[in-house]
Amino acid sequence: xxxxxxxxxxxxxxxxxxxxxxxxxxxxxxxxxxxxxxxxxxxxxxxxxxxxxxxxxxxxxxxxxxxxxxxxxxxxxxxxxxxxxxxxxxxxxxxxxxxxxxxxxxxxxxxxxxxxxxxxxxxxxxxxxxxxxxxxxxxxxxxxxxxxxxxxxxxxxxxxxxxxxxxxxxxxxxxxxxxxxxxxxxxxxxxxxxxxxxxxxxxxxxxxxxxxxxxxxxxxxxxxxxxxxxxxxxxxxxxxxxxxxxxxxxxxxxxxxxxxxxxxxxxxxxxxxxxx
Amino acid sequence: xxxxxxxxxxxxxxxxxxxxxxxxxxxxxxxxxxxxxxxxxxxxxxxxxxxxxxxxxxxxxxxxxxxxxxxxxxxxxxxxxxxxxxxxxxxxxxxxxxxxxxxxxxxxxxxxxxxxxxxxxxxxxxxxxxxxxxxxxxxxxxxxxxxxxxxxxxxxxxxxxxxxxxxxxxxxxxxxxxxxxxxxxxxxxxxxxxxxxxxxxxxxxxxxxxxxxxxxxxxxxxxxxxxxxxxxxxxxxxxxxxxxxxxxxxxxxxxxxxxxxxxxxxxxxxxxxxxxxxxxxxxxxxxxxxxxxxxxxxxxxxxxxxxxxxxxxxxxxxxxxxxxxxxxxxxxxxxxxxxxxxxxxxxxxxxxxxxxxxxxxxxxxxxxxxxxxxxxxxxxxxxxxxxxxxxxxxxxxxxxxxxxxxxxxxxxxxxxxxxxxxxxxxxxxxxxxxxxxxxxxxxxxxxxxxxxxxxxxxxxxxxxxxxxxxxxxxxxxxxxxxxxxxxxxxxxxxxxxxxxxxxxxxxxxxxxxxxxxxxxxxxxxxxxxxxxxxxxxxxxxxxxxxxxxxxxxxxxxxxxxxxxxxxxxxxxxxxx
Numbered sequence: 025x026x027x028x029x030x031x032x033x034x035x036x037x038x039x040x041x042x043x044x045x046x047x048x049x050x051x052x053x054x055x056x057x058x059x060x061x062x063x064x065x066x067x068x069x070x071x072x073x074x075x076x077x078x079x080x081x082x083x084x085x086x087x088x089x090x091x092x093x094x095x096x097x098x099x100x101x102x103x104x105x106x107x108x109x110x111x112x113x114x115x116x117x118x119x120x121x122x123x124x125x126x127x128x129x130x131x132x133x134x135x136x137x138x139x140x141x142x143x144x145x146x147x148x149x150x151x152x153x154x155x156x157x158x159x160x161x162x163x164x165x166x167x168x169x170x171x172x173x174x175x176x177x178x179x180x181x182x183x184x185x186x187x188x189x190x191x192x193x194x195x196x197x198x199x200x201x202x203x204x205x206x207x208x209x210x211x212x213x214x215x216x217x218x219x220x221x222x223x224x225x226x227x228x229x230x231x232x233x234x235x236x237x238x239x240x241x242x243x244x245x246x247x248x249x250x251x252x253x254x255x256x257x258x259x260x261x262x263x264x265x266x267x268x269x270x271x272x273x274x275x276x277x278x279x280x281x282x283x284x285x286x287x288x289x290x291x292x293x294x295x296x297x298x299x300x
Numbered sequence: 301x302x303x304x305x306x307x308x309x310x311x312x313x314x315x316x317x318x319x320x321x322x323x324x325x326x327x328x329x330x331x332x333x334x335x336x337x338x339x340x341x342x343x344x345x346x347x348x349x350x351x352x353x354x355x356x357x358x359x360x361x362x363x364x365x366x367x368x369x370x371x372x373x374x375x376x377x378x379x380x381x382x383x384x385x386x387x388x389x390x391x392x393x394x395x396x397x398x399x400x401x402x403x404x405x406x407x408x409x410x411x412x413x414x415x416x417x418x419x420x421x422x423x424x425x426x427x428x429x430x431x432x433x434x435x436x437x438x439x440x441x442x443x444x445x446x447x448x449x450x451x452x453x454x455x456x457x458x459x460x461x462x463x464x465x466x467x468x469x470x471x472x473x474x475x476x477x478x479x480x481x482x483x484x485x486x487x488x489x490x491x492x493x494x495x496x497x498x499x500x501x502x503x504x505x506x507x508x509x510x511x512x513x514x515x516x517x518x519x520x521x522x523x524x525x526x527x528x529x530x531x532x533x534x535x536x537x538x539x540x541x542x543x544x545x546x547x548x549x550x551x552x553x554x555x556x557x558x559x560x561x562x563x564x565x566x567x568x569x570x571x572x573x574x575x576x577x578x579x580x581x582x583x584x585x586x587x588x589x590x591x592x593x594x595x596x597x598x599x600x601x602x603x604x605x606x607x608x609x610x611x612x613x614x615x616x617x618x619x620x621x622x623x624x625x626x627x628x629x630x631x632x633x634x635x636x637x638x639x640x641x642x643x644x645x646x647x648x649x650x651x652x653x654x655x656x657x658x659x660x661x662x663x664x665x666x667x668x669x670x671x672x673x674x675x676x677x678x679x680x681x682x683x684x685x686x687x688x689x690x691x692x693x694x695x696x697x698x699x700x701x702x703x704x705x706x707x708x709x710x711x712x713x714x715x716x717x718x719x720x721x722x723x724x725x726x727x728x729x730x731x732x733x734x735x736x737x738x739x740x741x742x743x744x745x746x747x748x749x750x751x752x753x754x755x756x757x758x759x760x761x762x763x764x765x766x767x768x769x770x771x772x773x774x775x776x777x778x779x780x781x782x783x784x785x786x787x788x789x790x791x792x793x794x795x796x797x798x799x800x801x802x803x804x805x806x807x808x809x810x811x812x813x814x815x816x817x818x819x820x821x822x823x824x825x826x827x828x829x830x831x832x833x834x835x836x837x838x839x840x841x842x843x844x845x846x847x848x849x850x851x852x853x854x855x856x857x858x859x860x861x862x863x864x865x866x867x868x869x870x871x872x873x874x875x876x
Binding site for chain 1: 382383391394395398399402403404406444447728730745747824825826828848849850851853
C-alpha cells in the first residue's frame, strides 16, 4: 500500500533540515512525499470532527521565487520524486483548505512561531491540535538532520500506546531498523504489559521483532530517558487519556518531547492503524 | 469522570437512540439559546455604542469615527483573530456544503466583535449576517463537542443560524425559513423540526430579555386597493434595480479597493472615512439605519421625493464603501433600509405623477420595498416575505408582499443568476447543494472507486507471455511497469493486441514495449472525480490509470464510478 507524507516547506535553513528529515523518513519507510509551498500565512485543515487553522510563521513565505527550486534540489538529492500540491479549495480568498488524507505529516515542534523560538519543551498549539485531530501520525523531527539507526516505541499500555507499537512494528519491518521498547511504570509489573500485548495479539510480533525492552519500575521517568539511543526514532502515542487527565497528571508525550531531542513520530487519539 | 465522558456521546444514550431527531431537538434548544444570547449581546452592544457616539455626530471630526471603527474591526479580524473580513454567510454555506458544517470556534465571536466596532462607530452594515456566522459556529462547535456526525452537525449549524435570526428580529418563522432557503438549501424533514425548535428557543430568549415587541410595527393598518396592487409591479422593478445596483456596487468596490496598496486596516479606514463624510450630508446612511425604517413606516420621514431617492443612493454607496473596503458586517440591515427608501421614493413619485389617485400610506410601500430588496438580493422570496411580515406585523399586505417578492426575485435572477451570498461560491464551483451532481462527486474520492485487480506486465515481455497474462486476467487493461524500479511506463489495452491475435508468428517477435500506449492520461489520488470524468469525456475513454509517486496504483472506470455515484446519491437523497 502506497503511503504519503505531507510536508509544509519552509524556505530557510531550518526548513531545509526539516525537509531532509522528511525525505530520510520517506526513504526508510518507502513513503512518497507531498510538499506544500505556502503562498499565504494561514491555511485550514478539515479533519473528521475538527477544523484546524494553521497560522504559519512568516518565515514560511521567505523568498518564494526560490522555494520550489530549493525543495526540488533536496528531493532530487534524495532520489525521490515529490508531488507539489496547490490548494484547490478556499474557505476565504486568502485561506486555502489543504487535504488531510495523508498517511503521515511532518510538523516541526511549532509551525506558527519564529524559528528562533522553536526548542525543546515547546510544542505549538496548532501542532497539538493537528496531533489531536489527525487520522495520521505526526513526524516531529529534531532541529538538525540526523539519520536514525533504530526505532524505539514508548509503551505505556494505553490504547494509543498499542497503536504506536503497531506503527513502530510496521516501520521497523519496512525500514529494517531494529526496534526497541521503553516502559516506565511504578504500579504495574511487566506481566501487566505482557497481558496487554497478548490481548492485542502482539505478543508474537514483539517477541520476534523487538531487540530490547527497556522496562523500569523505579526512578524518575525523565532520568530513564537517557537510555534512549541518541539516534533512534521515538514512536509514541499522545493524548490517549483525554484532556482532563492530561491536565491533572501531565502528559507523557509532553515530558518526552521536552526531554528528548530525537525525532518523534506521534500517533494521536484519532490515528487509525492501517490494515496490514 | 466516566459519567462526563458518557455525556459527551449523547448519541449512545438509550432515549436518543430511539430517534436521532430527539437528540437534535434537545441539542438544538441549547444551540438556539446560545445563538439567541449571542444575537442579544451584539444588539445591546450596538445600542450602547450608537447611543454613546450619538452626541458626537455633530462635531467636525465625527467623520473619523466610522474610519476608526472600521480600522479597529479590520485589525481585530486580521491580527488578533486571524480571519478575513466579510460577513461570513458564504463561509457558513461553504462549510455546510463541503465539510459537514465544520466551523472554527473563533468564528463564534470574531464577527460579533468586528461588526460591533464597524456598525457601532457608524459604518453602514448590518449585524444579522455576523450573528448568523456566530450562531452557526456555536452550533458547529457544540456538535463537535458531542462528537456528532456530519449530518447532525449540519443540522445544528442550521439551528444556530435560525436561533440567531429569530432572536435578533424576534422572528422565529424567518429564522427557520432563512436557514432552510439560504444556509442549507434543502427542505428535509430531518432538519426542519430541530431548526424550528432552535428558532423558537432563540426568539424566546430575545422575548425574555428584550421584551416581546415587533421591530417595525406600524401605528396604522394598510388598506391596499387594486390600484396599489398594480403599482406593486413597478415597485418590484424599482426594488430589483436597487438590489442590482447594490450587488454591483459592492463587487465594484471589492475590485477597486485592493488596487490601493496600503495595509488592510488602512484600507478599511479609508472606506470608513468616506462613509463618515457622506454621513455629514445624509445622516441616515450611518449605522444600521433602523431609525429611518421606523420613521418611514410611521410615515414621519422628511417629505420630498428627492430626499428619499438621494438617501437610497447614498445608503447604497455607504454600504459598498463600508463592506467593500474592509469593514465588517452584513447586508441584511442595509437591504432593509435601501428597500424602504426605494419604496418611499417610488410612492412619492407615484403621488407626484398621479396626484388624484388615493394611494395607500407611504409606509406600506416602504415595507413592500424592503421585501422586494431582500428577495432580490438574497434571491430568497420566502425569507423576504416572512421577514417583513414578522418584523412589521402587517399581515394585511401579504398579497402585495408575495407579488413584489416574486417579481423582484425573478428580475434580479435574470441579471444576476446567483444571489449575493452564493455568487462567489458559484463562480469558484464550490456551491455543492445536497443531491446535486457536483455534491455527489465531491463526496466521493478516487480511493473509493479505484480498482486494484489489474495485472502489471513488463516492457520486455513477449506477446506470447503477455497473452498468457490476458487469459488469467479479468480486465482489459494492463499497466506496464519497469521491472527494476516499478515505475509506471504505460498501458496496454486489449484493443492494442487485436491486430496480432490471429498472427501467431508475431507472438515471439513483438514485445510489450512496442505496443503499449505511453501517451495515456493519468490521474492522481487527490484529483477530483469531477475532473476525472471530464478527462474521460474529452478523451472518449472509459477507464484511466491512477498513478502515485510514479507507480501504478489502480484503475478508475466509469462503470464503478456510476455504481458508487448511485450509492452516494441514495444516501444523500434518502435524508430529504
